[in-house]
Amino acid sequence: LPLLILSYCTCTHPKCSGYSTFRLCAKRLPCALPIFAHLDAGSSTFNNVVKTNLDEVRAVIEDFNKVAAPYAKLWKGQTNPAFESWSQDRADVELLTIICNLSFNRAVPNPRLLNIHYEPFTSGVYGETSYEQMQSIIDEIGFRESDVFLDLGCGVGQLVMYVAGGTRVKRSVGIEINDLPASCGEAMGKDFLKWMKWWKKKCRPFELLHGDMLDERYRNVITQSLS
Missing domain, CATH: 3.40.50.150 (Vaccinia Virus protein VP39)
Structure with a gap:
C-alpha cells in the first residue's frame, strides 16, 4: 500500500508537498481517519500544517503511516470495499x-x-x-x-x-x-x-x-x- 512510503516524500514545493499527497491518501482511505482525531478533515491541526515546513509535514505523515500499517496488512490478499480504489490497476x-x-x-x-x-x-x-x-x-x-x-x-x-x-x-x-x-x-x-x-x-x-x-x-x- 503506497501509504507506507509517504515518509519518503520530502518535496517542499508549496504546490506539491508530501502533505498534499498525504491528504489525498487520507481522503481515499477514510476508514483510517477516525482512529486519530487530529487528522480529521475538520481539525484545525490537520488543516493548519505549514506545507513548506518539512518537520511538520514529516510528523503528520509518520503518524498516518503508523495507522496505515495494519490496514495495509489487512488489505493484502482480500477484497475490501474501503480499499477498492487502491486495488484497481487503472486510475479513476x-x-x-x-x-x-x-x-x-x-x-x-x-x-x-x-x-x-x-x-x-x-x-x-x-x-x-x-x-x-x-x-x-x-x-x-x-x-x-x-x-x-x-x-x-x-x-x-x-x-x-x-x-x-x-x-x-x-x-x-x-x-x-x-x-x-x-x-x-x-x-x-x-x-x-x-x-x-x-x-x-x-x-x-x-x-x-x-x-x-x-x-x-x-x-x-x-x-x-x-x-
Missing part, C-alpha cells in the same frame, strides 16, 4: 486528474510563462481543452485498444498523459513546436510516470515530440493515427 477519473495536476504543477513552476510562447490571434492559438472536456470526449467516443490518440500542438502534453492513463488506446502522442512547453512536457511526463507507479496504476504508452507538426518527419505519425 478523480485520481487521474489529481495526478495530472500534481505533475503539471511540479513541471511548470510559472504557468503564465507558457502564454508568451503563443502569439495572439494567429494560427498557433486555438484554445485549450480541460480534463473535464477530455473526459467527456472519452466517454462519448469510447476509445478502442487499436486507436492512437494524437494531439497536434499539445503544449506540455497533459491531455496526452490523461488519455494514456484514462483509456486503453494503443498509444498516445503529442507534438509541440515551442521550446518551453516541450521542455516542461518532458519533465511532466517523467513526473506523471513516477506518480502513476507510486499509486500502482497502469497507463498506456505515450510520447511527446518536439517539432513542427507540418514537418515531413511527422507524416507517418499523423497518418498512422488516422488509419
Whole structure:
C-alpha cells in the first residue's frame, strides 16, 4: 500500500508537498481517519500544517503511516470495499486528474510563462481543452485498444498523459513546436510516470515530440493515427 512510503516524500514545493499527497491518501482511505482525531478533515491541526515546513509535514505523515500499517496488512490478499480504489490497476477519473495536476504543477513552476510562447490571434492559438472536456470526449467516443490518440500542438502534453492513463488506446502522442512547453512536457511526463507507479496504476504508452507538426518527419505519425 503506497501509504507506507509517504515518509519518503520530502518535496517542499508549496504546490506539491508530501502533505498534499498525504491528504489525498487520507481522503481515499477514510476508514483510517477516525482512529486519530487530529487528522480529521475538520481539525484545525490537520488543516493548519505549514506545507513548506518539512518537520511538520514529516510528523503528520509518520503518524498516518503508523495507522496505515495494519490496514495495509489487512488489505493484502482480500477484497475490501474501503480499499477498492487502491486495488484497481487503472486510475479513476478523480485520481487521474489529481495526478495530472500534481505533475503539471511540479513541471511548470510559472504557468503564465507558457502564454508568451503563443502569439495572439494567429494560427498557433486555438484554445485549450480541460480534463473535464477530455473526459467527456472519452466517454462519448469510447476509445478502442487499436486507436492512437494524437494531439497536434499539445503544449506540455497533459491531455496526452490523461488519455494514456484514462483509456486503453494503443498509444498516445503529442507534438509541440515551442521550446518551453516541450521542455516542461518532458519533465511532466517523467513526473506523471513516477506518480502513476507510486499509486500502482497502469497507463498506456505515450510520447511527446518536439517539432513542427507540418514537418515531413511527422507524416507517418499523423497518418498512422488516422488509419
